[in-house]
Structures are given as structure tokens and as C-alpha cells.
Amino acid sequence: MAVRRQVLRAEVEELILQRLLESQWAPGSRLSIDGLARDLEVSPTPVREAMVSLERSGLVEYVALRGYVVAPPLDAAHMTELLDARKVVESAALGRSFRAHDALVADLDEAHRTHAEVLARIGEDGSDDYALLNEHFRADWAFHQVFFAHADNRYLRTMVENLSTYSHRMRQTWSGGPETFDGHIAHHEHGQILDMVRQHHHDGALRALSAHLDGVLARSLSGAEGGAGHGGA
Secondary structure, three states, X not given: OHHHHXXXXXXXXXXXXXXXXXXXXXXXXXXXHHHHHHHHOOOHHHHHXXXXXXXXXXXXXXXXXXXXXXXXXXXXXXXXXXHHHHHHHHHHHHHHHHHHHHHXXXXXXXXHHHXXXXXXXXXXOOOOOHHHHHHHHHHHHHHHHHHHHHHOOHHHHHHHHXXXXXXXXXXXXXXXXXXXXXXXXXXXXXXXXXXXXXXXXXXXXXXXXXXXXXXXXXXXXXXXXXXXXXOXX
């Protein structure tokens, strides 16, 4: 029973997350737990639990006397701080992951190949299919997670898990299909990181990662100003 409850909560959270990332509710809109429970045909309990999780990601906020509301998208200052924090943590993980070089290359190769397969289904101009875009987001992020899988540091993994939830808010700027989908650019930048790792070029890999995250920030800021989302992690 406990396992099923966790699965249900995860399913409810994913359904609400989909609507948030599709911008079905405007920032500041009230999210009624009872209303969502009726809409999703579940009890209020998994909805309430999902809201607690989404609040940690910053996608929703709890306001006294109103309850949960849709949080505003990240502004330029928050995006800049987020990518700066990611650069620090991911660089630390990537540098440490060289200690398991052969396994690191193999797993980065697999993640990069899987991401390419997803992008091939999306095409060059992006997609307004949430399920496919979400698959892209996961494949993109999986490449970065390889660093942490081989860094052999549980605290770095915890830190990046916290940061990854805030990355959802940067995707929240996507509405009605991204006008400047950058998934292919991000994949190319991942390839540059991978090339440096294959060559056992520690400093080159760190520079490629730094350049990639700088590119993610620049594209995210441009997308936010123009009302378009971004695709890369």
C-alpha cells in the first residue's frame, strides 16, 4: 500500500508539473487542492503531497490565506545565480569523475547517444508535444548526471538534486512551443565535453562544461526576454 501511495503521488506530481510547464495557469493563479483532486480523480492526499514537492522546486508557492499559487518564472538574477551554482557543483563532480575514466566515457557515450535519438524524433524546430519535450529534458539532464554517478561523493549528488529542481523553473518560460529550441545546440556542446573526456583532457573538459553552462544561461536569458523557452540543460 505504501509503495502504491508513492507511485500515485509521483503520477499526480507529473501531471501537475506538465500543466505548469505548459503554462496552463498564469503566475499567481490559485491551485486548489480539492479542485485538482476532483479534476485528476484522486483523493486530496496525493495532490497535497505533490504540492509540497513542487513547492521545493519553486514552481508553486504557499501564500497565507490563499493556499498554493503558481510561482513567477525565474528572473535574470535568479537564472544567473542558478547557472553559477551549477557550474561550481558540476565542475567539481566532473573533475572527480575522471578517476573512473573508462566507465565515465562509456556512460557519457550512452547518454549522448540516447539524447541524439530523442532529438531525432523532435526534429530541428522543436515540438509542442509535452511528453516528447519532457523526454528530451530527461535525456539532456541524464548526461550531466553521469558526472555525479562517477564522482563518488554523495553530498555532491544531493546538492545537484536540489539545483535540478530549480531548473524546472527555467523551463517554465516555454509556452505554446519554443520558438528558439536549443536542444541540438546543447547536444553539440555535450559532444564537446565528451570529446575532451575521451582524450583524458581534464582541464579541457572543465572548460567545455563551463562554456556549455554559459551558453545555457545566455539562451535562457534571451528566451525569457523574447517569451520563448529553451531546451538545453
